[in-house]
Amino acid sequence: MQLVRTILVIVVFYYLIRFLSRVFGPMLIRYAAKKAQEKYQGPYRGNTAYNNGQQRREGEVVIDKASGNTKENRTSSPGKKVGEYIDFEEVD
Known part of the structure; x- marks a missing residue:
């Protein structure tokens, strides 16, 4: 009886x-x-030129300055030496 009840519960x-x-x-x-x-x-949706109705002319260059807190600016500064350059020559 228990087996029939279990099968019925599974089917339902x-x-x-x-x-x-x-x-x-x-x-x-x-x-x-x-x-x-x-x-x-x-x-x-963040494209402000089209959201504000201001369309730029073709060929117009716009530079958006990023804040100084970007990861690229923190890791690669011009005065910081990252590594040593080694010039390899192929030997036959």
Whole structure:
């Protein structure tokens, strides 16, 4: 009797999961697609030239100065010696 009850619980659980996945599956997929779209569009929303309605002419050069706290500026300063240059020559 216990075996039949266990098999019945497994079958009911299986069909319950199938039913819930059909009901809530499309909503979950839509939510995941929306989040992925927001993630990949995020960097493009920061383009101030198009957000403010200011379009730049073709060939115009604009230099945006970065703050001095970037990792590149901290590790590679012009006066800091990073290593020694060794000139290798090929020997036959």
